[in-house]
Structure formats: C-alpha cells, structure tokens
Amino acid sequence: MANEAMETIDFEELLKLADEKKYRQLKETLLELNEVDIAQFIEELDSEKTVIVFRMLPKAMAADVFAELPVEEQTHIINSITDKELSDIVEDLYVDDAVDMLEELPATVVRRVLENTKPDTRKLINQFLKYPDNSAGSIMTAEYIGLKKNMTVEQSFAYIRKHGIDSETIYTCYVMDEKRHLEGVVTVKDLLMNPYEKLVGEIMDTYVIKVTTSVDQEEAVETLNKYGLLSLPVVDSEDRLVGIITVDDVMEVMEEEATEDFEKMAGMLPSEKPYLKTGVFQLAKNRIPWLLFLMLSSTITGGILVRYENAFAVIPLLVSFTPMLMNTGGNCGSQSSAMIIRGMAVGEIEPSDILKVIWKEARVGVVVGAVLAVANFIRLMIQYPGNTMICVVVVLSVFVTVIVAKAIGCILPIGARVLGMDPAIMASPMITTIVDAVSLMVYFQLACWLLDMSV
C-alpha cells in the first residue's frame, strides 16, 4: 500500500547515488531519513554496497538501523565488520532486539557476536534467552528508567537526562526499593506537572499494573491494551522488576497472534516467518498434518454415503443436493465458530458465557435456517415441479442442518477452551468435516422416513 511518508522518499534516486558512488551526497540524504526507511533502502542494495552504506551511518544510528534489518542482511554485516564495530552495535542494541537477533542467526555467527559482547550484556542476554517462547519474559526488554522513592523531581530529571538515552522508553519510570521490588510508577507527565522539590514517593502511583515473566505474552498484551499503557512492568516470582514490555512490542505480538489464529483456523500449523520468506517444504509441512487428518475423517462421510447407497439408487436426484447441503452446513458452522473463536481471542467471550452463546446461536440458527429453507423451497418448486416430497426432505434437512451446524460451531470451540486446548483448531475445516457427516445423516434419514424407503 502506498503511504504518505514513503512517497516522499525517492529510493530510485538513492540507489542511483549508490551506483555512481556519490557516497557523500548519499550519506547526507540518508541522515535525513528515519531508521526504518534506511533499513529498507539497505535491503535493496547488492551485498557489497550493504556494508559500505551501513558503515556511513553514525554510531548512534547504526544499532537502530541494524535492528530493523532482516536476518540475512544482519548476518552479512556481522561477517563483514570488525570486532570493535560489532561490539559497539551489540552494546547499543536493546536487549530484546539482541535476543530476537540471536535466536535467528546461524550458530557460528551467534558465537562471534557473543565473543564481542561485554560480560554484563552477555549475562543479561543469556538470562533473557532462557524465558520460554511466547512468555512475557520473552518479549520484554531491560532498558527502563528506575527511580528511588526519596529522589526529588529535580533529581529524577537529572537521572533521566543521564540514563534516558539508552532506555527504550523514558516516559514511564519505575520506582523500586534496594532489592528491586516494584513500589510504584511515575510518568514523565507526572514529573513535569509537579514542582522540582517534590519527592517521587509522594507523586508516584502505588497501584502498579504488572505481569510476571512466566505469563503468556497474550495475557501481557491484553493487560497493556486494557489499561492503555505505554509500557508494562514485568516482575519475577519475588516481585522484583526484571524488565518492561513496550507498546511497539505489543503491537508486533498482536499482529503475530492474529496471523497465527488465521493460520490455525484455516487448518495449518502456525509458521515462524512471513509467507514470502518461508520455504516450500516448511509451508507444505505446516499444511499436511491437518489435511491428512481431515482427509481421513471425511472418509467417514463417504462411509455414510455408501451406507445409504440404496436410497439414491432409487432416487438419483437425491445425490445432487448433497454438495449444497454439506456446503451450507459447513458454512453455517464456520460462521459461528469464527465468531466465537475470535470473541474468545480478544477476551470478549469467556467459557462461562457458554449458555448465553448457545441460546443466541440457537435463535440465529432458527432465523437463518428458516430463510434458507424458504429460499430453497421456492427454487426447488420451480426447478423440479411435481417432486414435492423430495423438496420437503431437502428443505427440512437444510433447516435442521443449519441449526445443528450453528450449535456445533459454538460448542466445540468453547469446549476446546474448557479442556485447555486452543479453540482456534475447532475452526472451519474441523467443523466442516463434522457437520458434513451430521448433515448427510439427517438428510438421508429424513429421506428414508418421508419418502418411505428402507436402507
């Protein structure tokens, strides 16, 4: 999508400057730009130019640009620069960016990076690498401003001026005792609104919203989101502050989690990397397990068809309605399950709402079922005049199938959640397979009764 800010950047022009080796002019133009755009520009260069351009950047900017680059470019740069340069960059990275990078880099490169990291930083990185994937600990960073209760506003500003440059955010400061227990939180806005001589202890908010390192990242995201915070403190099991989660990390997690849900709901294992960067075999690997499982499950539906073989040998027309019936059932079920799964993902529907949800879906099912049944009846009476009983069978089946599909579509995801499973697996493909079988049974059973056939 085109966007305002980007339109003003002439990447063609920049590439031309690089090609013509007009490096001084290129540097001047680059320094005007945002780090994100510079990273995007570096990505487009050929590999020899990458390092030349990267080395142009002033030290303060280099780490920021580096953090925005994809892992291939990072590896290439790490392999091309000196130990001193590498050390400067790693020390300048926020620890969460450093950890993200180390988790992606090839092992040999990781070794070289850690060799050029100061012992303190290395210790911190190693500690952060240990937090389980998808935990609050895994997305936090260590660069925050910590104040003491007995500091004045003036002293706090002095402290922020001195240490703020290395902090990921300075706008929310955390007040701790000597043992790093979190005692309160104070924003720069609070500090600005109060006189210089006031003590931090007097203006801090002691009601601190926080999470522990081990909670799921989704919970951390929900908490930050619910309270509209710019950063969320993360404490260990003894209530000592170990890091903060900032709003930009949260947005990344929100996007990742939504993508994961889309993938799961389409019957895929979630992928680690973006689509265009995922290999063919990895994509295939993510897709095959559910396909195999669903393929084998749908032989049950096939079995049902065979069981009623006699019925459609007598009236072959009956078979022609099966795709319509199965599709409608599947679609109705998917609609309900998609609403419920999403509702649970954003925290709007809780498992305790199950009765409310079933009652609602039952009524929606009756309305939808009635409308579809009537529409079908009209069509069938026009298309197959004279076959009234067959029409009645089809129409009744549609009605019952819709209601059953809606019920299955809402009960299964909530049931999965109650059992501690991920509701997203009870989405479209799974529901369709189950509803297919049910709708065929309803259909043929109705046919046997109403058309007076025996199986």
Next chain:
Amino acid sequence: MANEAMETIDFEELLKLADEKKYRQLKETLLELNEVDIAQFIEELDSEKTVIVFRMLPKAMAADVFAELPVEEQTHIINSITDKELSDIVEDLYVDDAVDMLEELPATVVRRVLENTKPDTRKLINQFLKYPDNSAGSIMTAEYIGLKKNMTVEQSFAYIRKHGIDSETIYTCYVMDEKRHLEGVVTVKDLLMNPYEKLVGEIMDTYVIKVTTSVDQEEAVETLNKYGLLSLPVVDSEDRLVGIITVDDVMEVMEEEATEDFEKMAGMLPSEKPYLKTGVFQLAKNRIPWLLFLMLSSTITGGILVRYENAFAVIPLLVSFTPMLMNTGGNCGSQSSAMIIRGMAVGEIEPSDILKVIWKEARVGVVVGAVLAVANFIRLMIQYPGNTMICVVVVLSVFVTVIVAKAIGCILPIGARVLGMDPAIMASPMITTIVDAVSLMVYFQLACWLLDMSV
C-alpha cells in the same frame, strides 16, 4: 482470562460496600483503582447505584471513567445528571472519545449533550463527526501539544506544564508555523536531553511522518506501526495539522480490522458491535447473504454430480470418495487463501508478488498433493484390495485437486485486490464452493477415461 492486576481487585467486596451503602469506604477504595477497573465495577452495579457511585468520583477522574463505559451506562448517566455536570464531563473528554460516544448515543441524548457543550468544543466535535468512517480523520483526536520553532526548551516545558494536562499525549510535540503548517516534531525525550536555552527549531526533526485526514485508517495504522511511533500527526489537504492519532487508538483499530477479516473470511458481513452485544436478527442478517449466495452456487456442484449419474450407477463406490475429495480440495484452497489474504492485510504480500506467490503455491501443491496421494493410495489398497484402477482414479484426482485448489486459493484473493475488491471475501467459503465443482469434474472425468465409462 485471569490477569495479575485484576486478581488484586475484590469486586465482591466493593459490591458489598455499595449494597451496605458504606459509600465513604467505597469511595476511598475506588480512588486507589485504575479508571478502567472503576468503569468495569460501575457496569456491574444496578442502575440506581450507577449514578451514586459515578458522582463520587473527583472531576478529573469522572471523564476518564465515563469514556470507558458502554453506551447504555453512558446514556443512563447523562439522563440522570445535571446540565452543569454533563457540561463538565463533555469538556473534559478527548474529542475522539466524545465523537465516538455521540455516534452511538440515541438522538435525543445527543441533543442534550450538544446543548451542554461550549460553542468551541461543539464546533470541533461537529467537524470531527464529518470525517468518513474508517478514515484517519475519524480516529484522530485534537488534544496535542503544539510548539513554535522559536521557543526555547525552557519555554516549551513551561508550555507543556500549562497545557499538558488536557493533552492525550505530551510525549511527542508538534512544531507549526502561524498558519498551522507542520514544520517539525520534537519529543519530550529530545527536550530533556538538550539544554534549557536551546531553540526548538534547532532540535526538532524536520522529517515528519504524517498522514492526511482522508487516508484509510488501516494505512494510518500501518504507518504508525512501521515507524514504531507513539502518535501520528494528521494533516489536511493544505498540510495544516488538524489532529493526532495515538497508539491506543491504533491498537483498537488493529483489533477491529482483524476481527472484520475473520468475519469476512468466514462468509459474514462484518458486525459493528461485539458478539454478545449484537442482536439475533442483526447476526442473522450478517450471515444470510453469503449463505444464500453460496447455497445457490453449490447447486452447480450438484448439477455436476447429476451429470455423471451414469458413472456412479455403474460403480456406486465412486460416490463414497466425493466428500473426501471435495473437503480436501476445499481445505487446501482455504489454506492458501488464508495465507495470502492475511499476508496482504499486514502489507507483506503486494499484488506485484503474484508470480512469486503462484510459483510458491504450485510447488507447495505438488509436495502436499504427492503426500496426500500416497497416503490415500496406501489406505485404499488396504481397504479395497483389487480395485486398483479405482484407487488410481481417486489418487490422481487428489493430486490434481490439491494443485488446482492451491492455485485458485492464491490467484482469487490477489485478483480481488487488483480489481479493487476486498481480498477477504475470496476466503474459505467461496474457495470451497469453486474448488468443489472443479474437483468433481476432475474426478469424474478421470473416472470416465481410466475406467472406460461413458457419460
């Protein structure tokens, strides 16, 4: 989901205090809490208590709590308080919250609210109400800090101290000339890191990332996200600053847009309100159009089944494989379309990537198709020994169907985007219906050729 901060709030205890009319004690406890939690507590009270408790809140807090309440509670409170109280609240609301509220309230209540709004605020609200839904203008707010180039850092801090209390964010300040043209941006961090006598013009960043009021909110979200900003300035067509979009609004939009995509991808019209607050008829209305369309389309599939009636009259076993084949095709297509639609939604896949995507999906299709075909062959040879040719037909059909489904699943969403339509409508239900028809034709055609039958 239980969350750390919430566990420490004893809502039961608070409700008990309200029941026993221990209002002084209740007030003391409430003032300790976050506005979001107070709003949540007020929601749980019966309607007479709602107003009593709301009136306990100090003026500064009242508007913040009010903004967090659902529209029913807002209406009830507005109808119960005095004109003066109402006016105070409305003046204290951020203009984006006021606009959101006015768009939801019943007309009679809106009138009373506007009557108790000061002329300037009313003018601003009316201006904001005019921005089209889903535009950047519709989610921005007017409460930002505007500075001048020739102000010193010291003067800026004095200005922020004076006006900051009413601003939605103070951390990013916007520098404008006399005609409100945006000249630069300066953060409180920049101000803190520079000496008091420095001029804003010297430290501001003149490379401002911004959007215009008319761009789609999704584009604004992407921009803020891409550059990791805390707020994004919104300018009119003459580059004059009219408002800012803050990070909390962006997170809300991200969640809404993802929910909308989930709904569309499950074949529903997107709903305005959360599931539990949407009425049965509205839910039914959102679901019926696609169901009707897809139901009628799948009669085409039924028609195909009828056309090949003769074939399955000879070998009834053939019919039993149709659900498996149609489901597998549908699932394969949904997988591809879900990946592509999501990739386009987060801006990772552009329509120009179409050849890359098709080539990737083709290869994934071959791998997945081969694995499923082999799995099927083994199962069929065990289950129906002796029917080798039927097995070959089924297995070949699976292989071809998978590849075709993957191709359709990636081409249709990108095609929709190219035609300016929403790619999300080319999701699971649509793809399934199309792939069903294709897979049946492939299957029966292969059967006719290989099993030597005539139609």
